[in-house]
Amino acid sequence: MEAITIGIIGGSGLYKMEALQDIKEVTLETPFGSPSDSFITGTLDNTRVVFLPRHGRNHHLLPSELPFQxxxxxxxxxxxKYILSASAVGSLQKEIKPLDFVIPDQFIDRTKNRQATFFGEGIVAHIAFGxxxxxxxxxxxxxxxxxxNLPDVSLHEGGTYICMEGPAFSTIAESNLYRSWGGSIIGMTNLTEAKLAREAEIAYATLALVTDYDCWNPEHDHVTVETVIQNLHQNAINAQKVIxxxxxxxxxxxxxxDAHSALQTAILTPLEKVSPETKEKLNAILTKYL
Structure with a gap:
């Protein structure tokens, strides 16, 4: 199969890319199990891309159940070589409004039950993740x-994404704590992806799509499910244009x-001391260093 250099991961509300042409479904198995769904390959304006619905096309996977690895x-x-990750988030700041887009440049990890590394089983690596x-x-x-220049969509460049475990949303006390830490937005998925993408030497960035204010905002109590779904739909339309x-x-x-050479100085274990089984398991990641 031809190499496809641009990958798109779609989050809540973004389960497919309407503009994709020449579509083919690709089913892959990995040493880490099955991905969330089949991969959809296709062409966007003469460029081959691959799309994956993060939670499955029927949104059947909880954030904690996602097969991130x-x-x-x-x-x-x-x-x-490049992952564009679209993700629905809640806002922790008044100036970041529903339907706004954020490109966060920092994360705070509040997850508990995630496999966030490919390494172990006889090989140790510590990536730079500042x-x-x-x-x-x-x-x-x-x-x-x-x-x-999308109408009614404000862009916020930079900001901190609080990555929580879920699936329940925050308490008001937690939400106010994250605000005191300088959190900009809150979601349940992207930090784990970012860590693994760095280990895989793939450039990764998040396009965060704000659906509503988190529960710190008294206005949150008046948000209806219908409003959130409407915002998800509008965000998905705009996100596809941006992607x-x-x-x-x-x-x-x-x-x-810099991500494309992230492992160059990260692997501590001499590769000649790593078992053939572990080398084979990590072949897609380690091949250029073997």
């Missing part, structure tokens, strides 16, 4: 939004990210 490993197997997303990719997404423009910009000017 399998999802990222399979994208690596397909040849992906800057958890690819700044170059974030800049391309921001440029795409500026090119589109399409971002893909176009990457295709026109592919770039080298």
């Amino acid at each position: 399998a999802n990222i490993y399979a994208l690596k197997q397909l040849g992906v 800057h958890p997303v690819c700044g170059k990719l974030g800049n391309v997404i921001a440029q795409a939004m500026k090119n589109l 399409r423009e971002t893909v176009k910009l990457i295709a026109e000017n592919p770039f080298i990210s």
Whole structure:
């Protein structure tokens, strides 16, 4: 199969890409199990991309149930070098309004039950993660939004994504704690993806789609399910436009990210001391170092 360098992970409300043409479904198995769903490959304006619905196309997987390792490993197997991750979030700040878009550049991890590394079983690696997303990719997404000049959509460049375990939303006390920490938005998935993408040497950035204010805001009590679903739908329409423009910009000017060599100084275990079984399991990630 031809290598596909751009991967798209769609979150709540974004289960498919309407503009994809020449669609094929690809089912992959990985050493870490099955991904969330089949991968949808297709063409966006003459550029081949691969799309994965994070929670499955019928949204049947809880955040804690997501096969994060399998999802990222399979994208690596397909040849992906850039991941555009769209994700529904709640806002922790008054100025970040429902239907706004955020490109966060920091994360705080509040998860408890996640497998957030490919390593272990006889091999140790510690990636640098001070800057958890690819700044170059974030800049391309921001440029795409500026090119589109979408009405009624404000862009916030930078900010901190609080990644909580879920599936229940925060208590008011927790929400106010995260605000005191400087949190901008809150979600349940993207940090784990970012860690694994860095280990897989894939540039990763989040396009966060604000559906509503988190429960710290008294107005939250008046938000209806219908309103949230309407916002999810509108966000998905706008997100597809931004992703399409971002893909176009990457295709026109592919770039080298620091993430593309993240393992160069991260692996502590001498590879000649690693078992053949572990090397085989991590082949898609380690191949250029073996």
